[in-house]
Amino acid sequence: MIQETLKTFFPAMVERRRYLHRYPELSFQEQKTSAYVADELRKLGLDIVTGVGGNGVIGTIKGQLPGKTVALRADMDALPIQDEKACEYASQVPGVMHACGHDGHTSVLLAVAEYFSVRKETLKGEIRLLFQPAEEVCPGGALSMIKDGALNGVDVIYGVHLWTPIPVGTTASRPGAFMASTDEFFIELTGRGGHGGMPHTAVDSVVAGAALVLQLQSVVSRSVNPLDPAVLTVGSIRGGTAQNVIADTCRLAGTVRCFHEETRKTIRERIEQLAHGTAQAYGAGAFIDYMAGYPSLVNHREEFERFQHIAATEVGLTVEHSPQIMPAEDFAYYLQQVPGCFMLVGAGNPEKNAVYPHHHPKFDFDEEAMLHAASLLIAMTQAFQSDRQ
Numbered sequence: 001m002i003q004e005t006l007k008t009f010f011p012a013m014v015e016r017r018r019y020l021h022r023y024p025e026l027s028f029q030e031q032k033t034s035a036y037v038a039d040e041l042r043k044l045g046l047d048i049v050t051g052v053g054g055n056g057v058i059g060t061i062k063g064q065l066p067g068k069t070v071a072l073r074a075d076m077d078a079l080p081i082q083d084e085k086a087c088e089y090a091s092q093v094p095g096v097m098h099a100c101g102h103d104g105h106t107s108v109l110l111a112v113a114e115y116f117s118v119r120k121e122t123l124k125g126e127i128r129l130l131f132q133p134a135e136e137v138c139p140g141g142a143l144s145m146i147k148d149g150a151l152n153g154v155d156v157i158y159g160v161h162l163w164t165p166i167p168v169g170t171t172a173s174r175p176g177a178f179m180a181s182t183d184e185f186f187i188e189l190t191g192r193g194g195h196g197g198m199p200h201t202a203v204d205s206v207v208a209g210a211a212l213v214l215q216l217q218s219v220v221s222r223s224v225n226p227l228d229p230a231v232l233t234v235g236s237i238r239g240g241t242a243q244n245v246i247a248d249t250c251r252l253a254g255t256v257r258c259f260h261e262e263t264r265k266t267i268r269e270r271i272e273q274l275a276h277g278t279a280q281a282y283g284a285g286a287f288i289d290y291m292a293g294y295p296s297l298v299n300h301r302e303e304f305e306r307f308q309h310i311a312a313t314e315v316g317l318t319v320e321h322s323p324q325i326m327p328a329e330d331f332a333y334y335l336q337q338v339p340g341c342f343m344l345v346g347a348g349n350p351e352k353n354a355v356y357p358h359h360h361p362k363f364d365f366d367e368e369a370m371l372h373a374a375s376l377l378i379a380m381t382q383a384f385q386s387d388r389q
Helices: 002-007 010-022 031-043 102-117 142-147 205-223 261-281 301-313 331-337 368-387
Strands: 047-052 056-062 065-075 124-132 156-167 170-173 176-179 181-190 230-239 249-258 285-292 297-299 318-321 340-348
Touching (some): 002 010, 010 102, 056 102, 065 331, 065 368, 102 156, 181 261, 297 340, 301 340, 301 368, 340 368
Parallel strands (some): 170 318
Antiparallel strands (some): 047 056, 170 340, 181 285
């Protein structure tokens, strides 16, 4: 019945999503998106607060029956990627596009607002709609939303991510550690520049950097329990300006992903040890800038079990038990504060060319997935509120 009702909202969902896709905004710059969301919520007669955690918007729907408070979250920011799709709703902002589905998440939560806004008489408790900025860039928008009171009085929180790696009509999640923590490191090795034909008079930072890249490959393979998934990737190495000049500086940048805080600590310590040790071995110096990012996203078992049941019986989706995945999500911060569940909603469909991975210049998703995502959030909300009376 939820999906049948939402089908009447579907044209508006598509219209909103495509508008947001045409006019994306980067993390921490979502002023127009925020204003658009606020206007849509005002049209529905909701109580709203703007400027939460920066550009965040909170809409509140209070039912006329007593009950608990459920928070639902959608992220709003886009990515610094040039849109390469050939479609009428392609991004109109050069170098910026919604390449991860956040435009769809925002449209989904607006549809949820529309659904509940006309059901206050039968609604138990309160629904708090969190439209969050800056999920894509650390430190993210979730922490600042929390600091501004977004979770005050909240009993449970749910979030969805439209996910093209799984087909439309399917949904997936898992209890416990689901998505990885994410840290970033930047290492500058300092040597002594010189003539390429006289290496004995210089300290070659590029050679030290190349050696360090290889040494770092031993961290996961030799310092982390093989049964504990972890990734250490050096994504950039830059040094030198000419073929016959020994560079005095070489810069490395990389990312670390894992699921347990002890592993996270171990990897950081080994990176710092290897950077200083390798630099010293080559007569160079090392400066390390290590940036701790989002923690691992940990779903609460009771809410995951609710998801498994509701997604299959109430929404009619095929439910998969997801493996752990290495992408990170600042929804993790919400789950550190209150119980909840983060869920992937299948959005891939080769027939609609929704085959490209997230963060790809041709990324798109099957818009029918928005119906499934909205239905799932509504059904989870109603199930929680009915269960806790």
